[in-house]
Amino acid sequence: MTELTLKDVAEILVAVRMKLIKVIGIIAVVWALSYVFVADHVIEKxxxxxxxxxxxLITQAPLELLMLKIKISLIFGFLAALPYIVYLSYKTLKERTELLKNVEISKSKAVLYAIIAMLLFFMGVAYGYIVMLPLFLKFLYSIAQSQGVLALYSIAEFINFVVLMLAVFGVTFEMPLIMHFLVKNGIVDLSTFKYYRRHFYVVFFVIGAVITPPDVFTQLMVALPMILFFEISLAVVSVTT
Incomplete structure (x- = not known):
């Protein structure tokens, strides 16, 4: 595999410096609109x-709610700019380095990848929001209740926890597409994924242990979907490549 040198990095930065203004512009516009029209509804929802x-829910600092709204709005701004960022990254790597020399993506295929990526991400978010998070949060609340502790959650920490969990599940559901792309274009061999299968399992359980309460059931509810999607990805890639 061709390594990315410092010279390549310098050329990439020169190539994209003018287009960074567009990225910042997209983020700024969507951030402003989200702050005014979306952030409050998200928190309430x-x-x-x-x-x-x-x-x-409580606030622990005078600026806590304001900063939370800014963070939420910035997330929407980044998500809006993400397709363009991915396009710029692919184009620059393709033109300035040999990392993607064997990768050819037509416009129709790029659109298909984008649609599938969005569908998979939203499926992951829906799984987390509808299935996982209610279980997590009720479990945490039951612990406080069993100890006779009044459950007063910082609004910023509560929302940050929700966003983190949704991001984890959204990315997890992208796994089949990511692995297909890597193997299909010769960036990573399928045998490499198979060889390191058990290592991936360990990583999934570590992630589950880090982001969930110290409860085996909830950790499994995070790790098992990751393992399942990893195996599904292997099966899909084996058939399609």
Whole structure:
């Protein structure tokens, strides 16, 4: 595999410096619109859907809610700019380095990849929002309740936890597409994924242990979908490549 040298990095930065303005512009516009029209509704929606009955949200600092709204808006801005960022990254790597010399993506195929990526990501977010997070949060609340502790959650930490979990599941559901792309274009061999299968399993369980409560059931609810999608990805790649 061709390595990315410092010279390549310098050429990449020169090539994209003018286009960074467009990226920043997209992020800034969507950020402003999201801050005004979306952020409050997101916070309210998450509170109504996921906050366990009996728990309360509080602010621990005067600027906490303001900073939370800014963060939420920036996430929407970044997501809006992400397709363009991916396009610029692919184009620059293709033209300035040999890393993607064997990768050829037509416009129709790029659109197909984008559609599939969005569908998989939203499926992951839906799984996390509808299935996983209610279980996680009720479990955490039950621990506090069993100890006779009043559950007062910082609104920023609560929303940040929700966003982190949704991001993890969204990316997990992208695994079949990512592995297909890597193997199909000769960037990574299928045998490499198979050889390191058990290593991936360990990583998945570590992720589950880090981002969930110290409970085997909830850790499995995170790790098992990752393992399942890894195996599905192997099967899909074996058939399609």
């Amino acid at each position: 998450v509170e109504n859907d996921l906050l366990p009955e009996g728990a309360k």
